[in-house]
Amino acid sequence: MAGLINEEDLATVRERTRIEDVVGSYVTLRRTGGGSLTGLCPFHDEKTPSFHVTPARGFWHCFGCGEGGDAINFIQKINHVSFAEAIEFLADRVGVQLRYTDGGGQRVEPGLRLRVLEANQLAAEFFAGQLLGGSGLPGRQFLDGRGFGKDAAEQFGIGFAPTGGRELGQHLKAKGFSDEELVKAGLVRENGWDFFQGRVLWPIRDAGRSVLGFGARKIFDDDRMPAKYLNTPETIVYKKSTVLYGLDLARANIAKKNQAVVVEGYTDVMACHLAGVDTAVASCGTAFGDDHARLLQRLLGTGDVTGGEVIFTFDGDAAGQAAALKVFKGDQNFLAQTYVAVEPTGLDPCDLRIQHGEAALRELVGRRVPLYRFVMRNVLAGYDLDRVDGRLAALRGAAPLVSSIRDASLVSGYLRELAQLLGMDPEEVRREVKVTVQRQSRTTQRHPEPPPGDALPGLPEPRPGLPVPDPRDRRLEAERGTLRLIVRAPETFDAAWNGIGVDDFTHPAYRALFASVLAAGEGPGSWTQRILNANSDPVLEQLVISLAVEPVLRVPTEGYAREYSAQLRVQSLSRSIAELKSKLQRTNPLDDQPAYNRMFASLVNLEKQRKELLALATGPAV
């Protein structure tokens, strides 16, 4: 049987891992009473913290979305990695060298994630050395031209990829990395050439300073790659929708100042940090998206009354306005905290620093206005506000903007401001917006958020329908474990599900899930989809997802499935036996001898079945 990761090592990793540190790298946590910590849940959108971490017990739990678990499954969920990869990640953090037991080929790539991070780190060092060396002159000239000297280059770890096209690959292979590992790291192409050639490089790190990948700028006219900027392709560690350049430098300042500044390029991030705007970050090779927004929001902390500020720097031009509108239409949970800093001259932060100095950059950030005001003014700018009909048209143009704001607590302030900008009566403005809302609600289904204060933070919301089973309930472990295997590895069961019946399950949600398993036929869609097609209760949906991601330490096999099924049926038989015994005790054999004898025969039969099953059920490990 495959043990995979050595059990002792696993135990050491669990012992040494401090859940508050692990979660704290992703979510800003604040102390509450009773020794627990709280922050904004990374797994659902929320404005008031219902995400709790209990260091003493090593658990996290979100009362908003019901997710919860230990440090390992937190890493699994947030990094979208397997159980084994999460262990490797944590082992690296706490300094445990994992040993693997011979596992029959289950883990094809032990430790790939760590190998990729190691290769990236060595590559960053190699590139940084190249920038300072003889071949790095063009890179240094490029940086000089943007106002960055040797100190800045070192501070930000900037590098230079040599033009030969093989140097990095050779360097890393000499350090023991295989071709395959280097391809998977995105450092070398399938054809053996270095991924980056003749470019200036910025190492892109996570909040924990691990190098995830690189951003690279073209500096030679004869560059074979057409794009001005080139980024590491998606790898096991580099996901462009969630990486932010500068996060390693800005992370602590973002939490401290309750502010983040979003700029567009690598040199803009550098310029900001050098000017003292040390909360600056930039998305890499992709537009700033909802995932980035959520990442920053979590780092900003609790989203309480004082809020936090996310400041976007945009050009004052049409493209900048369009970008602002896009942010506005994106994640609205963000709206009250979103600001825009527009540079009227159209200079980006890097050029602004060169032409007007570092103070000008700090002033730019100081001039921020709320995003909604910026967007509103842009809409109104298209109308002639000196005329009565122009003002009315402008009002009708801006009304959808106000009515699209889902947070009722923000709307009245925006209405007042719109009235002021138009020089109109606030009541008139309110009426017109209301008409627009009514028009909209006739055409679209709206799901308004409950007003704040309706639900007490920290208390689970009552759910209709099926009760949610507690995954840690030891008495239900056989039921959950069997279902986990059924969801994950149905092929390890026989056609009759090893003789399991609906009545073998005691918890209503588990009963309902097994009934759906029985009802799920062949057909299109994945196995889990077909189970959910049979019963689409939201509790079941959540349950199936949990079961699909919960760790299984052993590779599912038919033997393993038989053990679980047997254990489940032993428990079920034991309940029937106890019932029957109690009934026998209450029955006087003299009253109805044949009935008594039948019951006694059933009891003997059940005992016999249980004995047979006990031989199979040796008590599977979790």
Ligand SMILES: [Zn+2]
């Ligand atoms: Zn949640």
